[in-house]
Amino acid sequence: MIVSLLDELLIFSATTLLVAFVLGRGLAVGWMATLLYAGQLLVLFKMAPLGYGAQPIASELGFEVMGQSLSWQFDAMSWFFALITLVAALLTSWYASGEWERKFRSQGGNVWLFHVAMALNVLTMLILLASGDLLSLFIGWELVTWAGFLLMTMAGGPATRAAMRYITYAVIGGMAVFGGIALVYASAGSLQYDAILTAATRMPVGYLWVLVLLFAGGFGIKLGLLPFHLWQAPAYAETPGPGSAFLGAISSRMGLFAILLVLVKLFGIVNIENLKIPFTLIDARDLLAWIAVFTIILPTYTAMKQNDARYLLAWHGIGQGGYMLLGLVVANALGSAGGLLHILNYALCQAALLLTVFAVQHRTGTADLNKMGGLVTRMPLSFLVLLCGIIGLAGLPPMNGFVSKWLVYRSLLDQGMPLLFLGAIIGTLGTILSVYKLIHNMFLGQLRVEHEHIQEAPWSMMLPMLILAALIFLTGLLPGIPLTWVASVQQSLGLPAIDFTLGGITAKSGSLDMIWVIGVLFAGFGIGALIFYSAGRSKRVHQLDNYAGGHFLTADVRYQYSDNFYSGLMHLIGGWYRGSFLWLEKSISSLIEFLSLVMKGVYRRANPEFYLMSAVLFLLAWVVI
Amino acid sequence: MIDSPVLSIVLPLLGAFLLPVLMRVSLGLGLWVGPAILIYGGWILAQLAIDGSALPMSLGIGGFAPPLGINLYIDQTALLFAFATQLLGLIFWPFQLDSDTPRRQSLMLLLVAASTGLALSGDLFNLYVFYELVAVASFGLITASGRPAAHAATFRYLVLSGIGSVFTLLGIALLYSQTGTLNLAHLAELAPEQLNNKLGLTAFLLMLIGIGVKAELFPVNTWVPEVYATASHRLSAFLAGLVSKLAMLVILRLLILVFHQPEALQIVLLLGILGVISGELAAWRARDMRRMLAFSSIGQLGMIFIALSLPDDRGLLAVLALSLHHMIVKSGLFMLTDGWGGSLRKLKGLGKRAPFGSALFVLFALSLVGMPPLPGFWAKFTLISELASQSSSLYLIGLVVFLLATVVETSYLFRIAGWLYQQPDDSPVSEPPPRLGGLSLSTAGLFGAALIAATLWIGPVGERLQAMAVQTRQVSLYIDTVKPQLKQAAQASPDASAAAFDNRRLAASSCETCTPMGDEQ
């Protein structure tokens, strides 16, 4: 049997899992796993022509089970997602090796399980990305779901509770997809993409509606789309450090991958546009777009209220997913490119941010935003990485997040969608507010006494963080590089491809050239520095040498503003946080509890004959009538 | 030369009556008899299965030719269940030594004999007899093996089962009065003309309710939770894993061969849906592992009933796949309840102390909720893809209920998994931590291994099941297999003995005629 590159990749990935499984009790397992991820990445680089428009690579592996044939293949989109997955895996695994791992073990964590779960996640994600028909897609989907569950639940305690919530949601999503696949099979008679493509064109409107809702809802749950977003933040935040960063970076995007594949590639966004909601002006695409916008806004403003750095970032993860979906459902060249590019950009930022938060937690032992402050003097490099990350996440120049968000804004402008545009901007503003809170409460302000002697994060953790920060900047400076891959993905999806240059985008209605923008920005900084430093030397003073309205500051006085950071804003919008989704979730689970009690009561009755008789009577009556 | 599969019924039956006597003579010898019989029975059936060319075949026994006499119909499906009966009988053999041993072992042999009969029997009267035998044997076993609470549960079961039997008998009587025969093949021939009416439907419903008691059909399954919770775990595994499926097999035969009314299918579907809803929801609240598994078993059987109501081959494939899967998984899970019974809270932190058992639990749970690529997924996939292609909206409701039930199922199964792998509480535990017996664990391990093997060879297994479904679904094949015997019986009825004792040759000859026909169809 000739082994194709895809098989090579999958075998490599399976080997990683095996090595982690067998040798995982040894000391160097982290490093071995990291090397193996690097190996997988190399194989992926060998497949790089995919990112430049080459033909899909099929796997030699194929099954025929109960009349269903299963196949696997890699195309431009799979490659793009796999690239993000493996980069994230490589860097987070690197981060986990060495110092972090030692501390994790000393705190009673199971390092073996951690590496196994990581390797399993990567493998299952690759399998999902390689799916060549709807059934293998679903198999991959479920595998990813359960692999994620393993990684989330392994920390025990609150993590297990969060993971349970996750798996309930994920299974609801899985079942929606399962139902959708059954309906597709019933209508197309096959689960091969070609057959579905032709069948999709002649499906009746009602049928298509059901399918769109099932697939969008089912896959959307993994993406954290409203109203199915509640599971995500706690599940990701409670996962052990690097695992959290890995999941935060890429796990949810698997939902986006599947949505792209099914809703955009198979059903076609144009078909979806034809689905009108009666008596309103909006169609299914608008519906998705609005869901995306609410997914941007609500979780972002929930993030603003978090007092735990991990939760704050995890909530942002949900919100950023909204931008991707928003860009993709706009579906013109700029918008879909923005959505796709944001997947990469966001993954880099989120990984960097979470890794930094966990590095700080590694040193200080807390992620509580009210128990830190002033750490910039102790951990300057971590501060730098976090700064790059938050600028990218908030989508400000000069980092990469700006480019992808710019594309999304532009597409909304071109399409004339002012309210969606406004929603997207409101989300961005909320992001700026809350990431400032993050960096302020962690790194700025007064350094606490107990943190006076902590050190910068160890190099085994620092290097991957710095690499991520560099990537965030580079993809912001030269967006043309990832945009090449994005354009290939667009072609493979049948969307209009974007017209780009190395530094950005050229379009008649307004261009962007990041090289120039960043160039003048840094020139501006240079001039600013010149003005600033040409003045007299400044004297460094201690942080307690500060204006306090006449009081003398001492180390035991907390002189820090961190809690209820945006109190003015909360005076107005605080009342708008109603917890409606929590209420909905609670009421549904109460309903099930109640029904369950009723059913149990049915079975606990002492006179079963009664049922039997009444059943017979009822049935006989039914027959006779 | 293959020994007659009749022996797989007769020998255990004989053993059941002789065992108490034998044990009084020599306990040591007696202890070996039961397993030996079951191994032999299993071997006969396995040989038949390996040499698949002889199937399907029909056998007449006891000197009376059909339609009056006993007749066995063996196709791949029947063989599978008969084989599973012998095998599971062996696996769940009540080997404990105490004063009750002879009674328990002979009852078990009786149960196996009756169950095998249930699987193979080709006429309604015998089915009824075997069915009653199964009931009697299980009452005895439950009271013999369980705790005192089992007596109360058994009484409830007894009442229900008794009334059920009356209804079954009533249904059979109705059939007989209408057609004058109880042979299934004969009935199948006559059904389109004589039973396609309200009377036929009534007969079916009566039998459905009656047999449904064993098949855990809603609403006549209220005995299930208490019995499974109080009987010994091995017996519960046997009852939940196998006996319920056999009752279901009887209903399956009736549906395929005799009752073709769409109403019949609808009512099965409706009751199946209600079973799924009630079982899964009740399991969600259960705070005791056995009860939870019992409720879950009701739910699973409900799914099988939903599958049963599907009118074509793929539906039947779903039935077979779901049954087989449930047989393996539920048996395995019940084996784990040895020691893990009682309050679920006791299970906290057991993952460290019983890693293998916990891992098995997770494996079974994953397969039960249908995680690919475990076999449960394929079974469920077959079911829902078939449900989705039906036009009737009731099927779509079934689909939705099925999907929602899976969510509930995941929620309660993995709640337990979560507890298993939780850190144990620091507070001093008043009671000793639950221990899993070595034998139970290894038995569960066996089922786990079977599950994994089925995962790896899912392709061949699937093909085999598909072939099975196609064969079972062919009404004409059934009629044509049994028909020569009927004709011969009609000619030879004055002198029945000649025909009856030469059944083996008959079976072979009938197969020569039928196998190519099967191919044609």
Added chain:
Amino acid sequence: MLPIELLLELTLMPLVAFIVGMMMVLMMRRIAARIQRRVGPPFFQPLYDIVKLHSKRTQVSHGLIHDIGIVMAMGGYIAAETLLPVPGMDGIADKGGIITLLYLMMIPSLGLALGVGQCANPNGSIGIARALTAMLAYDIPLVIVIFGVAYAAGTTNLVDIIATQQAGGFASWGAVQNPLLALAGLIAMHASLGKQPFEIYIAPAEIATGPMVEMGGKYLGGLFVMQCFQLYTTSVLYVSLFLGGGTTWFDFLLKSFLVLAIPVSIAYLFPRYRTEDLLRLMWKWPVMLGLIGLAFVM
């Protein structure tokens, strides 16, 4: 265009902005003085102030980020000026467009916020929290306005937007075409300047001038420079969007000063709003005006 010309433009644009900005500060002070019946400062007072602040002997730093924050605050605006066309000079306006400009204008705020954070004074942090909240308040109407203008013009390129307005004469000015948007933009612009009644984040009596609490010497000087740029950028952006930009330097400056005079004059007649009142005001009137204006555009 020759690289050297471009380089010249890129150098000249911030320089012009700085000088005009200082004049705007002067105008602001003069207006304040007139309203309060004072004479007001001499012409070169802003320059004197900047030089004075930068040459102070006591310069108190709270750490590197404190310094970098000030550098970012100035540098961000210097960069932003190159994206803002002035008569005869387009700079790199066609390479960024209005959205980029909008976001580039957030960099100085971010820099200031970082610098203030490093000062480790809760008064400063409270000020920044308020300032960011205020940004959330005024950016929403501002974004509606910008969307409306860009959509009406069919481009995000400021050069094109200005050219369209100039081509059609007075009647095609944004303010004439979309008066509601122009009005909303004016209110949002006023708030974005952080002048009364929207200066809660400084609130000297309450939080000791907030962000500026630990700023002295060249730090305050840097902020002064930043203010010059801010006044210039805001008014020129408004002129570009609604008043047809400038064909000649004379009418360009005239328009810019006039536009700025409106909020400044209003500012000194008002006390200040609390944060939530600012939000309420901004999210009610200008947003409503903007949305109605937008409805006309669409």
